Amino acid sequence: MVGNNVSHANNKRKRVFLPNLKMKRFFLTEENKWITLKVSPQGMKHINKNGLYACLKISRERGLIKK
Numbered sequence: 001m002v003g004n005n006v007s008h009a010n011n012k013r014k015r016v017f018l019p020n021l022k023m024k025r026f027f028l029t030e031e032n033k034w035i036t037l038k039v040s041p042q043g044m045k046h047i048n049k050n051g052l053y054a055c056l057k058i059s060r061e062r063g064l065i066k067k
Contacts, residue, residue, distance in 0.1 A: 026052050 001017040021038050028035055030053050039047070047055050059065040 028052055028056070 003015055003017060004012040005015045006012055019040060021040055022044075023036060024039055024044065025034050025036050026047070027033075037043075056065060
């Protein structure tokens with residue numbers, strides 16, 4: 001997403017809105033290993049609600065994550 005920074009003097013300068021992605025380590029108990037994912041806060045909330053293994057299964061079915 002793009003937009004403008006607008007100063008008090010109404011000067012407009014292009015800027016980029018970046019997504020709020022964080023690197024987060026999760027422990028996957030089914031495979032007994034740590035995995036690192038780049039997720040948004042909404043993604044972390046989804047993982048906490050549905051479980052990591054269920055979210056990985058959906059992502060693998062969609063082809064977003066390699067096995």
